[in-house]
Amino acid sequence: MNYPRDTLECGHSLAELSAYLDTGQIADPAHLDSCPECQAGLASLRKLSALGSELLSSDVADAGSGSDDWMQSILDNLRLELRPGRSIPLQSVHPDDTLWETEGSISALIRSVVDAHPGTAAGKCRLHGDVTTPGTLITVEVEIAVVYGHSMEERADQLREELARTLATHTELAIEAINITVTDVLEEQP
């Protein structure tokens, strides 16, 4: 046995070395470089940590892929409820009718327009302004990711036009501006 006690002959303890591995902090760092016992202790802990990574890889492999049936059945059990967000009033013909569009339905619509463009994917999207009062000027903020190599400005201009058209068709919002921010550039997949 290499370590009959937790305290090494140089006075340091394996517990100190364990904390040093996680935090990089120890009372006298200079000692570590020159002390063969501490070196051996650190090497042993590092070897254990490497073996821990191997166990993790092996456990993750045993857990199966996220596209396997086990995950699908968990997802099927979730019944994720749509997030409605704010209720956006629509004009009605009859005075006793109340018509709404949910904010969630509009952000999903915006995402579907962005996703339908080859090489782009939507991120967060926000409707700024009081959408619950008809006629209020609304600013749309959309974050997008673009596949590397596509002209971003051209793409943003096309998208802005298409979003304006879609929102004019499917909402009664008074859109003042559509701001598109490219937050990620994606590597093309082979």
Place this chain on the structure above:
Amino acid sequence: MTEPLEAAEPSASTPPTGVAEELLDVVQSVPGVSAVYPAQPLWQSIAGAALSAVTGEPLPLIGLTDTAGTLAVKARIGVSTPRPAPAVAREVADAIRRHLLPRAAAVEVSVVKVGS
């Protein structure tokens, strides 16, 4: 539910059974309606959802409440169409209102999904 003491006609105090099913057909046959969601969102009716899991009966898709002779109708729909979603919502409300004539109705339609 207690019946209103001064109900004008006995027939107006309780929604006749089957009206919700009829209205579901009416809503689904409006062009552009792609889905009808439970009138009460799931998270607002945990007890209802649990009950329906036990009895195997689906949650009601069209919400009906009778208040002093006026029928309040609630529908949550998905719209998938090149035609404007607001126009589809108006047509749904109009179709419900005409189906219920001569009965007075207050119709609430929410579009909760637009696009495929």
Place this chain on the structure above:
Amino acid sequence: MTGSPAAQHQLDLVPDALLAGRAADGDTAAFEALARRHGPLMRATARRLTGSLADADDVVQETLVQAWKQLDSLRDPAAVKGWLLRIVGSRSIDYLRKRRNHADLDDAENHVDQHTRPRPEDPEGNALSSSRVEALKAALAALPEEQRRCWVLKEFNDQSYEEIALTLNISPDSVRGRLARARITLARRMEEWR
């Protein structure tokens, strides 16, 4: 409710932060892509922490339910993986407490390492390494419960002492001590084994 297959495939390529932002906006497809991406690590962690295959899947499911409800409270969407794993950690600990209270019999069929053995498809060169992993599993199983939890949360999920302390409801100093004891015992076992 999810997008087209093409769009769903596209979602598998985009970074966590973007998916988390969309999911917080209510995009179920983005949330499912996150669940698929991190599901195996969540399941592996829950299995090591609970020691039970069935409990682990319940933990993953409950974690996803909680995550969907609380996603908009996540300040840094890029940190979604660590956030999911912290929920897995707390939920797993809850399961262990529940199980202890109910004093359930240990269902051997359901036990994590019951069916795992060196995989036959391992090439020759990996045989030694995989038997060392098996030895580590045995050494880990022999550790006191509290030490094993600290070790798994650190080595599997790279949590800080403070995060582990919150999950286990003990002090960061206790975490440092238990983790050190776990490592010393495991390192000794592995030295003996070699």
